[in-house]
Structures are given as structure tokens and as C-alpha cells.
Amino acid sequence: MNGGDRALNETILSVKNLTVEYKSRETGVCHAVNNVSFEVRKGETIGLVGETGAGKTTIALSIMRLLPMPPGRVVSGEILLSGENILAMPNAKMRNIRGDKVSMIFQDPMTALNPIDKVGDQISEMVRLHLKLNRADAAAKAAEMLETVGIPSTRFNDYPHQFSGGMKQRVIIAIALACKPELLLADEPTTALDVTIQAQVLNMMKELKNEFGTSMVLITHDLGVVAETCDRVAVVYAGEIVEIGTADAVFEKRSHPYTRGLFDSLPDITGARKRLIPIVGLMPDPTALPKGCKFSPRCPLADDACRQAPVELASVSDTHLVRCIKAAE
């Protein structure tokens, strides 16, 4: 996929054939992530886009090694962070990496902070742990991070409830970036925020990412957010990547019928009003996925060939892969 560029662009994260399932006695085996592979290069932002239950968050939790186990289980695959397989790492080593080399921002800023701890201390904790600074130096570093995310350091001793949603998300970003991680996983970082605040936060994340040279995996359901922040996009459906490529290629070509369905479902904010074309039906039950193409039960193009055997990702151009045998149509 990126053979020629490899010499130029260092690969930070490489997820190879990741398969994750959740097991429960009542519902059986839930196939949450199926054979997912993608790479993130230095300084790059890749968007994982898809609807509720597609498996986006499970992918991120697997990379952080925060998957609840049981019921979760990595069935197969490798996750290489700077060439090292983190799935094979001892817990102690993983604990050092988490927060230092790879950080995660969660969706809900209202619950991600400790309500009884001062925000400054919550940032200091991270710095002391990983950068081995003493209390005073850590506090200074935390104050600096607060300023970096646009919060006056005079608010160091405030508690989370004294902040608005947008400000809390800034604090969380400050914690996540305090140790200058190589990789940032952002799971719907602005979904809970109002649009004008979302614009502020996205803008700041972009600036900091460029300043620190951080690579980012951005999980979102919002194609607009992807268009504005991501270099590359992977569209996730029923635990599989159905389309992956540069943002330009995916947004322009929209080769998978599911990707096209997502775009057709969106009201057009700039153009004239036309009737929306929803995708018929619902996402398949992850405990009983279709045998062939997982989108075939909802796909307007599907025929017997689609339903019979699993479909592989195939390239439509050198920057763009699609999992559909009808992609040419």
C-alpha cells in the first residue's frame, strides 16, 4: 500500500490482521473486529469512520491494551508500535508505554477526569509517572501544558466541575499530550461538544499535532470532521475496513456502496435540498455475521457472488483500497 513511501515516511503504528471477539454466555461470540490491517506513518492522521457498533473503539482499545478481558479477546493479529509487537509485551512494559508513547482521548469529557482531583494535579500525575520529574518540576510542566491548550495556568487548582465541556476536553488533551506521545488515539474527541467549540478544539489539536509531530488515529462518525482533519481514512463496517485510502481519494471516489450510502444519508448543507437516500436495514448482528460480503444484505448492488464468499480488500488506485467485487461498477 505504501511500499514506495516507506523509505521517506517512518511507520509508527502497524496493525496487522487484528481480530477481536467478545464472548458471553447469553449471546455467544461477538465478532467485533475482523482481520483489520492499517498503518499510521509519522505525523499522519488517519480517520476511522463508521457507525455505532462498527468496532472502531474496540480497535483503539486493543492498541492501548485496554480491552476488557474477559469478555474481550484478541484472537489473532499483531499491533506493532515502532516495530515492537505490543500484544506480546509484559504488562509492566505496556504500562510504561501507555501515556508516554501512545495516549488516548476518550469521547466524554464529563466522565474522563477524576472529579475529586485538581486538574493541574491530574496533568502532573502523568508527567511525574513517565518523565520522572519531581513534584515542583511536574507542576511547572503541567502549568505549561495548560497554557498550551489555551487554559490560563491560574486555573491549575480548579476542579473539573468548574470547567465547561470544551475546557474539560482541553484538559484531557493536555494530559494526553504532556509526554509528547508518538501516537495519539482520539475516540470521538469532539462529539460531545457544540460546533463552535468543536471547531476550536479541532483547530488546537491540529496545531499541537503539527508542533509535536504526533501521529493520530481519529475515531469518528462524522464525515465532516474526517474531511477537515485526516490525511487518510478507513471506513469501518461490521468490524471490517471496507474502504481505505487518502482522504482525497475516498471522498472523491466513494467506491464502496456503504461509503456511498453514508454520504447519501447526509443532508447537504451547501447545495439545494433533495430527498435523502438512507441505507436500508440495519447493521448485521455481530454474533451472526453474513458469510459473504458483510454489507450485502443492505447493498443495492449485491448478487449471489457477493453473498457466497468473503470479499478481500483490493486496490482501485495506488492510494485507495476497497472491499467490494462490484467496485468497478
Added chain:
Amino acid sequence: MTTPLLQVENLKKYFEVPQGQLHAVDDVSFSINTGETLGVVGESGCGKSTLGRVVLHLLESTDGTIIYNGEDVTRVSASKLKNLRSKMQIIFQDPYSSLDPRMTIYQTISEPMLITKKLSREDIKKRVFELMDVVGLARRFVNAYPHELDGGRRQRIGIARALSLEPEFIVCDEPVSALDVSIQAQILNLLIDIQSEMGIAYIFITHDLSVVKHISNNIIVMYLGQIVEKVASEELFSKQIHPYTKALLSAVPVPVVDHNKERILLKGEISSPVNPKPGCRFAPRCDYARDACFAENPEFREILPEHFVKCHFAEEFV
């Protein structure tokens, strides 16, 4: 001119809080005609949901007039209110918490008809199935409980219940915000179809500008309890005037890759609606604010035909 179905004049809703008076809805006026949709858009805390609830008498207004079908209904008796309520319904945002988890779909949809006692049991049964067909719920779900259904289907139950008394007017309070885009499109199409068949008027409350533009005839933009701009929906994106509307539109992420997009970034955050200062409420965040903006509350004026703006210097932004 036809009489509007609903006319709201200088409506106010203040809440008493320990710090003083919270101006949730402050001097809001608008009207809706039969079969039309008025979009109400704004960010969290701008008073849009409170507005919907005051119009429906779910909250008592502090001041102002609500005229329904030519009749002043601002203060009405309990029995009259019951009558009025069957004509005015609401669809809530969260299909997970707005349905009684212990009631089957049949019970949920039939409950309003049992309360009004206008139909026999047989007729109610017929009507429940009719309504399920209208909103696209398979009849086999009639005895299911909400937890057995996904968000899209639950929202269809909420819509069926709202339609059960053949209302003339429905407040839709963020009805698609909790849904995935493909399901959101299904529900929006359904609401549009219902309106064109039954001639129902909607107040459509949302924070999503592309949704509001898609479904509305007219749009009001709210900021801190006040309407800052009122405009026909097709003109919102071509002729927006108020600096807040401009910033709000510019903040919306558009699903088109454009590497040179310029964006207006608002500074700061929404200020407190408790004991608001005199002057324009948006002034502290406005790039164009001058002394006059902080001194005097701007009037809501017609700047272009049928296009109202609450800004001292609106003419400069046309």
C-alpha cells in the same frame, strides 16, 4: 394573509436560581403556518428546548403571549389544556429514556387515546396498527418492549405516539441527534412524508445545521435565550447576516476535502444566562463589537424582506 397556526409574542421564561434570575427564553416572537416547519437552531444552553416546552405548556411562561388558531392560550384551565394537548405533541431526543421500559409498544402508542377516551377499544386497536404502518414499524413488534428494539425503531414509536391523537402541531426536540446517519436519514424522510400527508406543523429543534436546513421552511437562530436571526431556510447559507450565525455556519465540518478552507473561530465560550448584562448578548465573543454593542440591547429588525436580525450594525454584514 392567513392566520398563523401558532403565534408567539414576546415570550419569556425566567428561572429563579440561587445566583439570581436565569433568562432561558428572553423576549422571543415568531409564528408558524399550518403544514410548515420552523427550525430552531443554537448551541447547548441557548434556550431552544425550553422554548419548545413553554410553547407546549410543559413549562409555564413568565411573560408574553401564545396564540393558537387565533385564540390566546397563554393561561388556560386544566380541562382546556387537556384538549389543547391533543393537538400539540412532542417528539423527544432520546429514544432510550423517553419510552416507559415497562410498557409494550402497543401500550405506549395507545396510551394517549385511552386518556382522551374518544375511541372505542376496537378502534384504538385498529388505529395502533395503522400508526405502526405509517411510521414503518413491523406489526410483529406490537408486543415488544423498548429494550428489544434499536434506536431508530424506538424513535418510530415516539413518532407513532405523537401522531396518535392526530395533532396539528408537533415540537420535535432533537429527534435524530441520538441516531446514526443512515438511520437519521430514514427518520427525517419519515417526518417529511408525514408532514406532507397530514399537514402537520413542526417546530424542529436541533443543533445540527445541515439537518435544520434540510427540513425547515424558516429558521430561527438562538443565542443565550434570544433570537439573533430569522431567515428562510434556503437563504440561511447564502445570506446570513448576524456575526454569530456566520461563525456557527463556518464552524460546521463539511464532508468535502478542501485544503484551503478558511474558518471563523469564535473566541471564548457562551456566557452565563443568569442576570445577563445589558447590551448584545453575543458582544463579548463578537469580532465586530463596539461600545454601542455593550451599552444597548439591539433591536430585532427586518434588514431584508422577511429576514430579521438582532444586531446594531446588521447593515454592514449584508
